[in-house]
Amino acid sequence: MSIPQFYLHERKRGGGMIQPTTTDGVLTAMIAARGAAIANLKKCNEDIEDSCLLQKLNQMIVAVSEVAVVDKAMQEDADKGLVPFFVVATLGTPSVFSCDHLAEIGPVCCRYCAWLHVDASYGGxxxxxxxxxxxxxxxxxxxxxxxxPHQWLLTHHDCSILYVKEKKKFLKSLTIDHPYLKLKKIDEDFNNWTIPLTRRFRSIKLWFVMRDNGIEGLQAYIWNHCLLAKCFEELINKDTRFKVVYEVWFGIVCFRLCGSDELNKNLLKSINSSQEIFLTSTTAKGQYIIQFSVSYQCATEEDICTAWKIIQKHATKVLQGDDTCTKKPTTKPPPEKQNSKQLCTTHKN
Known part of the structure; x- marks a missing residue:
């Protein structure tokens, strides 16, 4: 994956740990960032109370693609006496799977001594x-x-990897040092890397995925999904009734039917009610968006074309005002005739 060497345990300074979900990883990173911010403030003022930071954490969502907006927002907080200590940038994260410019955001975070967390839950x-x-x-x-890995690397839920640059700083806010937990001294006590003291043996399933597929097999799998997503994007661009909403980086395409949000909701309801394929939705910048995810491991261009024809068919019915397609079928086809390939599935943490 070519992550920086400082994230690896072999370098002693950093390290990584499998967390249940991305949410757990972000939460533990935020706790560590808050602890580091408190420590920095105490260096400046020995009388500061932890409660000033523990009482409330304000969240501000800004368009980090516009770095000047991030800088301005952090400066405004600092002027109010607040401490901007934690910034989350994304590299292929639900819901629109966009990528932020880390090279521009990073220096801003350094200026305010803020912890920069990179969320690459899907795109990683x-x-x-x-x-x-x-x-x-x-x-x-x-x-x-x-x-x-459980989002796009052939690994079943749950399996999310968290890397930290400075594990001493990270563990300082998470370590529980009760006497009954003091056992034989070991080099690395992973109990303190997660919110629970105990953890499941999640690493073995990821190890088997890597062992079974190899780096070349996993690369081919990723590339196939990305090429098929581009194929789907081309199909959308040929139909003037639709438009692609965000740039297609990975195996997900965000699109919508030209028209109102209600029209797109009806389209999604019609498609999913048919049980031919399954799509998901999101909302970004006040706009309802439909998501097409290439999830089937052995998906082909033929599968994508089949899915697109289904979408077009339901779009035609919705645009014609035919609501019969939104009703669930009264009878299901025999099991042997059901399509076992569900190309589009929901991605969750």
Whole structure:
């Protein structure tokens, strides 16, 4: 994946741990960032109380693609006496799977001594392919990094990897040092890397995926999905009734039917009610968006064309005002005639 060497345990300074989900990884990173911010404030003022930071954490969502907006927002917080201590940038994250410019965001975070966390929950798998690694430019500014193999790397739920640059700083806010937990001294106590003290043996399933497929097999799998997503994008662009909403980087295409949000909701309801394929939706910038995810491991261009014809068929019915397609079929086809390939599935943490 070509992540920075400082994230590896072999370098002693950093390290990684499998978390249940991306949410757990972000939460633990945020706790560590808050602890580091408190420690920095205490260096400046010994009388500061932890409660001033524990009482409330304000969340601000800004378009980090516009770095000036991020800088301005952090400066405004600092002027109000607040401490901007944690910034999350994305590299292929639900819901629109966009990529932020880390090389521009990183220096801003350094200026405010803020912890930069990179969320690559879905897109991180693509960095197995060298062609996608330029998207990671600026990763050296990050303090932590998450990616979830259960989202796009042939691994079943749950399996999310968290890397941290400075594990001592990370563990300082998470370590529980009760006497009954003090056992034989070991080099690395992974109990303190997660919110629960105990953890499941998640690493073995990821190990089997890597052993069974190899780096070339996983790269071919990722590339196939990306090429098929581009194929689907081309099909959309040929139909003037539809438009692609966001740039297609990976195996997900965000699109919508030209018209109102209600029209798109009816389209999605019609498609999913038919049980021919299954799509998901999201909302970004106040706009309802439909998501097409290439998820089937052995998907082909023929599968994509079949899915597109289904979408077109339901779009025609919805645009004609025929609501009969939104009703569930009263009888299901015999099991042997059901299509076992469900190309599009929901991606969850």
């Amino acid at each position: 798998a693509a960095f197995l392919c060298p062609e996608f690694r330029p998207l990671m430019s600026g990763i050296e500014y990050s303090s932590s990094f998450t990616t979830s």
